[in-house]
Amino acid sequence: MDFYLITLVKMALTAIVLLTCCAYAVWVERKVLAHIQLRPGPYFVGPHGLLQPLADLIKLLTKEGIVPSHVNPFFYLIAPFLAVTLGLTSIVVIPFTPPFEVLGHQVALGLTDLNIGVLFILAISGLGVYGIAIGGWASNNKYSLMGSLRSSAQMVSYELPLALAIAAPLLSINSLNFRQIVNAQEGFAFGIIPHWSIFAGPVPQILSFLIFITAAFAETNRVPFDLPEAESELVAGFHTEYSSMMFASFFMAEYANIITICCVATALFLGGWHPLWPSAYGSDLVPVVLLAGAGLMLLFHAVHAARRRTWDRFSFPVFGLLFLGLAPLFLIPVLKPVLIPFFWFVAKAGFLVFVFIWIRGTLPRFRYDQLMRFAWTFLFPLAVANLLVTGLVVALTGN
Amino acid sequence: MSDPGLTAQLEPVETAPGSTRKMVLNMGPQHPSTHGVLRILLELDGEIITKAQPDIGFLHTGIEKQAEALGWQQVVTLTDRMDYLANLSNNLAYVLPVERLLGLEIPAKAQWLRVLLCELSRINSHAVWLGTHALDLGAMTVFFYCFREREDILRLFEMFSGQRLMTSYIRIGGVALEPPRGWHAAISKFASGLSDKIDEYEDLLTKNPIFLQRTQGVGHLSLERLLDLGVTGPMIRAAGLAWDIRKSEPYSSYEKFDFDIPTCTESDVFSRFRVRVDEMRQSLRIVNQALEGMPEGPWKADAPKVVLPDREKMKTQMEALIYHFKIVTEGFRVPAGDAYVPVESPRGEIGFFVASDGTSKPLRVFMRTPSFGNLQSLTPLFEGRLIADSIASLGSMDFVLGDVDR
Numbered sequence: 005m006d007f008y009l010i011t012l013v014k015m016a017l018t019a020i021v022l023l024t025c026c027a028y029a030v031w032v033e034r035k036v037l038a039h040i041q042l043r044p045g046p047y048f049v050g051p052h053g054l055l056q057p058l059a060d061l062i063k064l065l066t067k068e069g070i071v072p073s074h075v076n077p078f079f080y081l082i083a084p085f086l087a088v089t090l091g092l093t094s095i096v097v098i099p100f101t102p103p104f105e106v107l108g109h110q111v112a113l114g115l116t117d118l119n120i121g122v123l124f125i126l127a128i129s130g131l132g133v134y135g136i137a138i139g140g141w142a143s144n145n146k147y148s149l150m151g152s153l154r155s156s157a158q159m160v161s162y163e164l165p166l167a168l169a170i171a172a173p174l175l176s177i178n179s180l181n182f183r184q185i186v187n188a189q190e191g192f193a194f195g196i197i198p199h200w201s202i203f204a205g206p207v208p209q210i211l212s213f214l215i216f217i218t219a220a221f222a223e224t225n226r227v228p229f230d231l232p233e234a235e236s237e238l239v240a241g242f243h244t245e246y247s248s249m250m251f252a253s254f255f256m257a258e259y260a261n262i263i264t265i266c267c268v269a270t271a272l273f274l275g276g277w278h279p280l281w282p283s284a285y286g287s288d289l290v291p292v293v294l295l296a297g298a299g300l301m302l303l304f305h306a307v308h309a310a311r312r313r314t315w316d317r318f319s320f321p322v323f324g325l326l327f328l329g330l331a332p333l334f335l336i337p338v339l340k341p342v343l344i345p346f347f348w349f350v351a352k353a354g355f356l357v358f359v360f361i362w363i364r365g366t367l368p369r370f371r372y373d374q375l376m377r378f379a380w381t382f383l384f385p386l387a388v389a390n391l392l393v394t395g396l397v398v399a400l401t402g403n
Numbered sequence: 404m405s406d407p408g409l410t411a412q413l414e415p416v417e418t419a420p421g422s423t424r425k426m427v428l429n430m431g432p433q434h435p436s437t438h439g440v441l442r443i444l445l446e447l448d449g450e451i452i453t454k455a456q457p458d459i460g461f462l463h464t465g466i467e468k469q470a471e472a473l474g475w476q477q478v479v480t481l482t483d484r485m486d487y488l489a490n491l492s493n494n495l496a497y498v499l500p501v502e503r504l505l506g507l508e509i510p511a512k513a514q515w516l517r518v519l520l521c522e523l524s525r526i527n528s529h530a531v532w533l534g535t536h537a538l539d540l541g542a543m544t545v546f547f548y549c550f551r552e553r554e555d556i557l558r559l560f561e562m563f564s565g566q567r568l569m570t571s572y573i574r575i576g577g578v579a580l581e582p583p584r585g586w587h588a589a590i591s592k593f594a595s596g597l598s599d600k601i602d603e604y605e606d607l608l609t610k611n612p613i614f615l616q617r618t619q620g621v622g623h624l625s626l627e628r629l630l631d632l633g634v635t636g637p638m639i640r641a642a643g644l645a646w647d648i649r650k651s652e653p654y655s656s657y658e659k660f661d662f663d664i665p666t667c668t669e670s671d672v673f674s675r676f677r678v679r680v681d682e683m684r685q686s687l688r689i690v691n692q693a694l695e696g697m698p699e700g701p702w703k704a705d706a707p708k709v710v711l712p713d714r715e716k717m718k719t720q721m722e723a724l725i726y727h728f729k730i731v732t733e734g735f736r737v738p739a740g741d742a743y744v745p746v747e748s749p750r751g752e753i754g755f756f757v758a759s760d761g762t763s764k765p766l767r768v769f770m771r772t773p774s775f776g777n778l779q780s781l782t783p784l785f786e787g788r789l790i791a792d793s794i795a796s797l798g799s800m801d802f803v804l805g806d807v808d809r
Contacts, residue, residue: 041547146428150450150790227541228613368613369541371791372450 010111018115022095026259027057033361040365051319067248072143075245079142084246084253087135091257091264094128097121098267099183101277101345113346114183121182122174125268126167129223133159135257136225140242151241154372155225161379162222162229168387169216172394173201173209173272186276195282200275206401207394213273215387217356220265222379224258227364229375266356267349274352277345291334291347299327425453432461438535438797439804443781445790452793455785457778463808470768474734475501476575478768482755483569486774486806488528491520492748494573497768499654500742500757501575505735507706511698513577514656519590519693520563520572521655522686526597527556528749529679529686533604536676536798540617545607552600555593562589576710577703587694594690601683608676618673622784622796626670632783633776636751638800641678642670648747659696660689672799679801682749709735734763743771750774750801774806 031046031053038045046053071077098121099114118124133156140152174180177188191199201209222229243254270276279287302324306316334343370378431442440461446454466485470478482493495517502509534549557567562583564570572579608614626642639646645664649657665681667674703710711730712723729735739761745754751773758767777800784796 037543041544042551043547146426227543230541365544366607367542368537368608368611368617370613371617371789373789374616 006109010109011115014111014113014115018095019092022092022260022263023256025263026256027061029259029263029357030060030255031057032357033364036358036361037365040362051316051323054319061252064248064252069248069250072245074144076142076144079138080245081250083135083139083142084243084250084257085135086138087132087257088253088260090128090132090135091260094125094264095260095267097124097182098264098271099186099276100267100349101342102187104341112183113342117181117183120180122170122180122185122272125264126163126170129166129261129265130163132223132257132261135254136242139246139254143242143245145245148242148244151244155242158222158225158229158375158379161376162219162383165215165379165383165387166219166223168384168391169212169219170272172207172212172387172391175391175394175398176204176206177201182271182276186271186278189275190278192282196285198275198278198280200278201273206397209273209390209394211390212387212394213269215383215390216269216273217359218383219379220269221360221363222375224261224265224360226262226360228367228370230369262357262360263353266353266360269356270349270352277349279344279348283344288334288340288344291344292331295327295331295334299324299329299331302327432458438802441778441804441807443785445785445793447790450789450791452785452788452790455782455793457781459778459804459807461808462804464805466809467768467770470765472764474763475737475765476730476734478765479574480569480571483571484805485770485772485809486748486750486753486803487568488531488803489524489748489750489753490568490570491517491524491573492746492753494571495521495655496744496746496748496753497755497757498573498575499744499746500755501737503742503744504737504740504757504759505575505706505709506738507576507704507709509577509655509704510701511656512700513702513704515693515697516578516582516702517573517655518657518660519690519697520560520570522689522693523556523559523590525686525749526683526690527553529683530556532679532749532798532801533676536795536801537608537614539794539798540614542607542611542614545604548600548603548607552597559586559589559593562586574703574710576706577701581702587697590690591694594687594694597687598684601680601687605680609680615673617791617795618671618676618799619669620671620673621792622672622675622788622799623670624780624783628783629670629780632779634751634780635776636747636749636773636801637675637678637682638751638777638780640664641667641674643668648745648752652745654744654746660692662686662689672795675799675801736761736763737765741767745771748773750803750806751777770809772806772809774802774804778802778807 034056035045035053046056049055049059071080096115097118099112099117101113103110103112105111136155136159137152140148140150140155143149174185177185179185179188189198189200189204193199193204197203202213203210221227243251246254279290281287302320306320306324333339334347426447428445428447429442430445432440442458442461444454444456444458445452464484466481470481473481478497479494482497483490486493530549530552534546534553537543537545537549560570560572561567563586564572564579624642626639626644629639629642630644635646643666645666647664648654649662650664662685665678665685667677707722707726709730712720712727716723717727737759739759741756741758743754743756745752747753752771753773754771756767756769756771757765760766780800781797784800785793788796
């Protein structure tokens with residue numbers, strides 16, 4: 005009974021948090037891109053556009069979902085459903101914190117503890133292409149068809165380097181369970197260098213991390229690999245014909261995929277919830293300092309507002325006090341074992357999401373054939389070589 | 404506009420089973436990268452274009468015909484509306500032949516002001532081109548950087564003429580208004596910062612490997628082919644021909660300015676990018692020279708029958724009042740004859756063939772527009788290339804549809 009109750013609570017929590025994260029990932033993306041591009045971004049719905057995701061959601065929900073007469077309705081309707089379901093599913097195997105005690109129960113943030121978690125992620129992301137392929141085909145539109153064709157070829161091609169990049173650190177960790185993978189990355193070499201996959205021996209996996217991230221860009225159809233929805237060529241690519249919630253489903257799936265893949269990268273390569281440097285040197289204080297600093301800065305700006313907009317008069321002090329209030333939570337001994345690891349996990353995954361957005365603001369788009377050539381003649385051999393070297397070293401050192 | 408013959412021409416030929424069938428894609432008239440309302444019929448073999456047929460005329464405004472119904476001075480406002488990114492070059496291209504027919508002597512200050520503003524509009528046009536071209540290739544940020552400079556230039560235009568886009572600032576006999584107070588400082592401020600901002604665009608693009616891959620060797624056409632097609636402007640300069648009307652047939656005292664004609668020899672999308680970015684720097688040089696050496700004196704010609712008199716004179720001199728009444732009610736008469744003066748617009752050679760029968764309205768105004776000429780290269784640039792390359796080539800042509808379908 006307890007198991008079911010805990011699982012239900014965790015399921016609800018994960019779903020709500022993930023969906024909110026997806027919605028706010030859009031907000032963050034728009035804000036970051038806007039500031040890269042010298043504009044303020046969403047500003048009018050709520051303070052600093054904070055309610056913009058909600059407004060978008062309402063807009064998309066209340067719009068009419070048009071099913072054009074020339075489509076195949078069954079596949080047309082099932083495609084966005086597939087995309088969003090698969091996009092939201094893979095998060096279940098990611099562990100966010102080490103186990104802790106609540107009311108005498110041993111729980112951990114993270115929905116399941118699957119012993120083949122890595123394979124599960126690969127399988128689900130492999131299926132993800134179906135949502136796009138079916139959607140593009142069922143739309144019966146030439147732009148959609150070409151978008152989905154490009155996407156299928158792209159995702160199938162980039163899955164190989166992705167899988168090979170994942171395989172390399174697993175050779176030394178020797179487990180497919182994410183919790184064990186993260187646990188294996190605990191500790192510090194020479195007391196200061198974290199024992200993460202990208203730093204730790206026998207072979208530091210920095211190369212496979214880079215390959216993984218590059219392939220992840222292609223898997224999630226992001227710039228510079230956003231060919232399936234290359235706006236200037238294919239209008240909107242595979243989702244040209246979709247409207248309302250069906251369009252939102254594709255959109256949500258994309259952001260869910262980004263978040264998931266960043267979490268996977270964090271767990272596999274960046275040591276999950278383990279801090280950047282030992283807590284003996286005060287790494288536990290990082291969230292406190294960050295939050296308190298952010299709070300103080302907001303309060304400062306509330307007093308010395310550069311431009312006094314109507315919202316800022318309320319939002320700056322409110323958020324400043326909120327952040328200041330959150331800061332001491334990280335000092336409470338009972339909450340510490342949960343919050344500190346969670347903070348590190350979120351910080352690393354969040355940084356990777358930021359990199360995704362940053363790249364989008366910087367790079368142009370590849371051409372289709374260049375993209376395929378890049379995958380097959382550069383990324384794939386590199387991943388194979390990396391895997392071979394790692395395997396050789398692991399075999400020789402006998403780990 | 405929809406020509407059934409055009410579509411029929413491109414209907415896929417039914418082939419034997421087992422062989423590949425070609426797809427006909429109707430790109431435009433509403434498509435994100437046709438920059439206006441251009442329709443292109445593409446026949447595709449996978450991602451390779453086997454046939455491309457542009458279909459123009461969706462933005463037809465009848466400006467050519469309309470010009471025959473308006474007074475000589477009023478036509479200036481129409482020329483703004485053809486190519487909304489290079490309106491001042493259009494003004495100038497229309498005004499010069501009319502002034503030649505009238506035999507007007509334009510004072511030095513007016514000529515220098517014309518040069519100054521035309522070069523600003525060249526920078527504006529190239530900035531918009533660069534932004535949209537980069538956006539087509541997926542680089543979003545350059546677009547916003549370029550539009551920042553465009554906004555500054557439009558503010559300067561507004562300062563001079565009261566209008567941001569449809570400035571109509573260059574008039575027959577000089578310029579429309581006296582330069583506003585503080586214009587020198589405003590343009591100096593803009594010009595002093597521009598060089599760094601062009602560097603900023605180049606930081607984002609010139610050495611970016613993805614941008615180089617997308618543009619180098621893409622959209623190549625030989626110089627002979629380009630000349631056969633009637634292409635002018637940066638496109639032929641990128642093919643190696645240093646052809647610039649400002650140097651070869653100087654007008655509006657361009658001969659007094661010191662500038663170079665940037666050329667490349669590769670004739671691909673990247674070389675067109677290079678040429679345009681270098682042209683922005685050269686335009687900046689001209690702007691700086693115009694600011695330094697701006698002559699003193701009147702800003703409109705001493706031709707009371709053509710140019711409106713000063714407000715002050717109208718209240719004190721009877722002749723001025725009579726001329727004002729005549730010009731406003733009837734317009735001025737232009738001696739019979741015809742004239743053509745080519746001008747280097749940001750897109751290439753623009754020229755107005757103006758014919759007069761001695762009345763106060765033009766008999767005929769025919770425009771030789773650069774966009775129309777440049778668009779001729781669409782089919783050879785598209786056929787046999789990838790869709791993605793065609794988008795890069797399309798951007799590198801730099802046409803404005805209003806200029807094509809006037």
